[in-house]
Amino acid sequence: MTDHNSSDRAATEPSAASAGLRVLIVDDHSIFRSGLRAELDADITVLGEAATVDEALARVIDLQPRVVLLDVHLPGGHGGGGAEVIREAAPRAPHTLFLALSVSDAADDVVSVIRAGARGYITKSASGAEVSEAARRVAEGDAVFSPRLAGFVLDAFGAVAGETAETTEELDRLSARETEVMRLIARGYSYKEVAGTLFIAAKTVETHVSAVLRKLQLSSRHELTAWALERKLL
Amino acid sequence: MTRPRLRLVGGVCAGFAEHTGVPLATVRLVTVLLSFCSGFGALLYAWLWVTVPSGGAAADPLPKSSLARSNVASTLSAAPIQAAPAALSGSEAMIGRSGFSRADTDSGRTAPVTEILLGLALLAAGSAVVASRLGADIPLAVVVPAIVVLAGTALAWRQFADIRSGAAQQSSALLVRILGALVLVAVGILLFFVTGTNPNAWTVILAAASVLLGVAVVTAPWLLRLWSDLADERAARAREAERADIAAHLHDSVLQTLALIQQKAGPHSDAARLARAQERELREWLFTGSRSGGTEPATDLAAALRRIAGEIEEYFAVHFEVVTVGAGVGVRSAAGPEANSSSTDAPESLVAAAREAMLNAARHAGGAVSVYLETGARGIELSVTDRGPGFRLDQIPEDRLGVRESILGRMRRAGGNAAVRPGPGGAGTEILLTLPAATTAPTTDEHHTETSVR
Numbered sequence: 043m044t045d046h047n048s049s050d051r052a053a054t055e056p057s058a059a060s061a062g063l064r065v066l067i068v069d070d071h072s073i074f075r076s077g078l079r080a081e082l083d084a085d086i087t088v089l090g091e092a093a094t095v096d097e098a099l100a101r102v103i104d105l106q107p108r109v110v111l112l113d114v115h116l117p118g119g120h121g122g123g124g125a126e127v128i129r130e131a132a133p134r135a136p137h138t139l140f141l142a143l144s145v146s147d148a149a150d151d152v153v154s155v156i157r158a159g160a161r162g163y164i165t166k167s168a169s170g171a172e173v174s175e176a177a178r179r180v181a182e183g184d185a186v187f188s189p190r191l192a193g194f195v196l197d198a199f200g201a202v203a204g205e206t207a208e209t210t211e212e213l214d215r216l217s218a219r220e221t222e223v224m225r226l227i228a229r230g231y232s233y234k235e236v237a238g239t240l241f242i243a244a245k246t247v248e249t250h251v252s253a254v255l256r257k258l259q260l261s262s263r264h265e266l267t268a269w270a271l272e273r274k275l276l
Numbered sequence: 277m278t279r280p281r282l283r284l285v286g287g288v289c290a291g292f293a294e295h296t297g298v299p300l301a302t303v304r305l306v307t308v309l310l311s312f313c314s315g316f317g318a319l320l321y322a323w324l325w326v327t328v329p330s331g332g333a334a335a336d337p338l339p340k341s342s343l344a345r346s347n348v349a350s351t352l353s354a355a356p357i358q359a360a361p362a363a364l365s366g367s368e369a370m371i372g373r374s375g376f377s378r379a380d381t382d383s384g385r386t387a388p389v390t391e392i393l394l395g396l397a398l399l400a401a402g403s404a405v406v407a408s409r410l411g412a413d414i415p416l417a418v419v420v421p422a423i424v425v426l427a428g429t430a431l432a433w434r435q436f437a438d439i440r441s442g443a444a445q446q447s448s449a450l451l452v453r454i455l456g457a458l459v460l461v462a463v464g465i466l467l468f469f470v471t472g473t474n475p476n477a478w479t480v481i482l483a484a485a486s487v488l489l490g491v492a493v494v495t496a497p498w499l500l501r502l503w504s505d506l507a508d509e510r511a512a513r514a515r516e517a518e519r520a521d522i523a524a525h526l527h528d529s530v531l532q533t534l535a536l537i538q539q540k541a542g543p544h545s546d547a548a549r550l551a552r553a554q555e556r557e558l559r560e561w562l563f564t565g566s567r568s569g570g571t572e573p574a575t576d577l578a579a580a581l582r583r584i585a586g587e588i589e590e591y592f593a594v595h596f597e598v599v600t601v602g603a604g605v606g607v608r609s610a611a612g613p614e615a616n617s618s619s620t621d622a623p624e625s626l627v628a629a630a631r632e633a634m635l636n637a638a639r640h641a642g643g644a645v646s647v648y649l650e651t652g653a654r655g656i657e658l659s660v661t662d663r664g665p666g667f668r669l670d671q672i673p674e675d676r677l678g679v680r681e682s683i684l685g686r687m688r689r690a691g692g693n694a695a696v697r698p699g700p701g702g703a704g705t706e707i708l709l710t711l712p713a714a715t716t717a718p719t720t721d722e723h724h725t726e727t728s729v730r
Binding site for chain 1 (some may be wrong): 533
């Protein structure tokens with residue numbers, strides 16, 4: 043496993059394992075919040091809920107949850123939605139990780155929260171078990187990619203057009219292995235299935251995904267920055 | 277008030293009659309009678325002709341019948357207004373006789389205006405000459421300015437017609453000519469009074485007022501058009517803003533609720549299926565703009581896959597996660613040579629094979645099915661992965677044509693390849709369709725309507 047912990051500021055923190063995972067649900071729809079709360083696995087403790095950007099900021103700083111299940115579109119604040127919550131709250135809640143939940147498939151929505159620092163992105167149609175699994179994965183320091191996000195990454199980094207990173211330091215392109223992993227995730231494979239198909243360890247898959255997430259957050263590639271600029275993120 | 281499509285000359289009388297409910301014959305008669313009173317009427321008729329919009333083709337194909345239907349109920353202020361335009365139908369008849377009749381012209385009202393006005397000017401000059409020959413006392417002080425005014429108006433109209441028809445010329449030249457026309461009109465009106473017998477303060481004031489009026493009459497149609505264009509644009513913008521508002525609201529509330537229903541009901545239930553169908557429709561409407569979604573055949577491969585996914589989801593308890601990557605690829609129709617299809621387009625048989633694969637997954641596996649499309653330099657790669665019980669190709673009886681014919685055979689004929697293999701981790705099935713890049717194989721896909729079973 044390569045050292046990529048520079049970006050995983052919280053991954054190095056000795057977490058309280060996955061048992062008793064403390065999460066905060068941020069969504070502006072109370073039906074969705076209560077629905078998700080009921081659906082989450084028993085070993086996940088919901089510390090609270092928040093409906094607006096300002097409320098979310100206060101709760102995150104106050105409760106210091108391990109994982110925040112964060113809606114991309116949120117009212118309040120300066121209109122920045124979920125991305126604003128991440129940027130504002132992260133400095134004051136150093137051990138909190140964010141998992142974005144959205145009904146939106148739009149690439150710019152996804153990229154805005156990822157670049158703000160979210161550790162993953164899943165759609166709201168995911169089942170309670172899937173959300174729980176994703177939250178646990180995030181809590182352990184891994185990145186969570188939906189098939190759609192993986193597809194977007196392949197597109198945005200030019201992997202489909204055959205661009206490949208020469209060195210591991212390169213931020214603007216994916217390595218051949220990362221491309222393979224992303225391609226399988228886009229096909230709907232789980233991490234374990236990706237590992238089995240590529241004959242690599244599951245931990246290695248997680249490493250690759252984390253590396254891709256880091257590139258997604260730090261890359262200055264045109265396709266990525268265009269959206270970020272549009273949303274005034276840079 | 278609009279002028280009907282079916283018209284004798286300009287349709288002004290018919291339009292007026294329809295608008296006010298007065299019988300057409302009466303309008304025409306009054307018009308003819310009043311046209312002998314003064315030359316003023318001719319100008320106004322022409323003015324109405326060009327300002328009153330032509331009725332749309334679909335608006336009323338049978339103006340005659342609607343004329344008959346239109347009752348005399350609308351008694352508003354018809355009488356006083358009626359006099360002026362009515363005065364003009366006389367000139368309508370005159371012009372008709374002098375060979376300017378363009379009753380059946382399709383180009384509408386803009387075309388003959390200039391000719392008509394010039395014709396009127398000539399007519400006025402001619403009748404003045406004839407009258408003076410016959411010994412009548414012709415007031416040249418009236419006739420000459422009238423001719424100038426008509427010529428000026430005609431010139432102005434020529435420019436406006438150009439502006440509206442979009443025949444853009446150099447704007448400076450256009451401006452000069454419009455100004456020239458306006459000056460001509462103003463001079464003509466002024467001449468009426470300056471050449472009068474005994475000028476005094478009142479004639480000067482009247483002259484000034486007349487000039488203003490003349491300019492207003494000449495520019496009115498143009499200003500009216502400008503104003504109506506502005507109003508149209510404003511309305512369109514308001515509609516767009518309203519639509520964006522609704523979209524934002526629906527996105528926040530209804531999509532969330534639909535997602536929740538799917539989540540709670542589980543992927544196999546009817547409720548989830550319905551919610552999914554609704555969500556897809558709503559998304560289509562929200563994110564593809566005002567395009568009427570779903571009815572026209574998709575020409576983009578990714579769009580075609582999504583449409584197929586939607587159709588299948590309506591009948592089976594299945595959810596397709598369609599992920600498309602790479603440049604957009606069109607669908608080449610197998611039916612005939614399409615003018616706009618390039619060689620990079622995917623043949624229709626690929627779509628058909630993908631549909632068959634997705635249908636198989638829906639039928640035999642259900643639940644969540646991943647569809648992944650990658651279009652790149654290497655060609656087109658499409659995979660359909662389900663988590664069902666799985667199957668082996670060699671276990672299918674020979675006579676079952678579903679997979680063998682409509683997927684494998686189809687892809688082979690299209691110059692591609694198809695592979696059926698166990699899904700990831702040995703569970704389920706993965707069907708992989710590949711089509712190499714520069715495939716120019718003719719698509720000789722006979723459209724069978726076999727029921728696919730495996």
